[in-house]
Amino acid sequence: MLVSHAAADVYRCREGGRIAFSDSPCEGSGERIKVAPAIGQGAPIDETSPSAGA
Template sequence: MLLASAANAQVYKCQEGGRTVITDRPCHADSKPIEVKPAAGEGDRSEYNSPAARRQRDVEYARELQRRADEREARQEIARDYDRRIAEINERQDRRNCSYLQGEIDRYEAKLRAGASAKLYEWYKSEQAAARGRYERECK
């Protein structure tokens, strides 16, 4: 009710004492009302609430949801790609480590066959056992 009466009210612009005054009453007998349009977001909202406007907002909302879903999927794909690359790097590193350990086992075996003093023989044997233990834990 208040909006309806405010929408139909007349507005006058007057000069009083060197100042501009906006009022709802005529300033003098020959005053004419000025045309006033409501500020953005106020006044008649029938166009905003029309079925076409609602459909347009629904379409824009659906597009925004799809854009966000696409961005989320792109971020997830980047994360999956990163994880795959890290797994490949780890796998290569594991193969290198296993190859190194197998080489250690073989080197100690060769030293044991070549003959060594009792003290070195025991040390080679213990080092070979340690390398075999690591190989069994990490490579099998």
């Protein structure tokens, strides 16, 4: 099995009092953040939950 670990830069920016995330550097202030890839398949979906179809 061949596994590829893609790496990408992610930047956290402040825009108009809100926080935004981007794949390119922010204008003005912002910072590059380190993001680790997700591991595993996540939590199973409970299809009996009322919000499952939402």
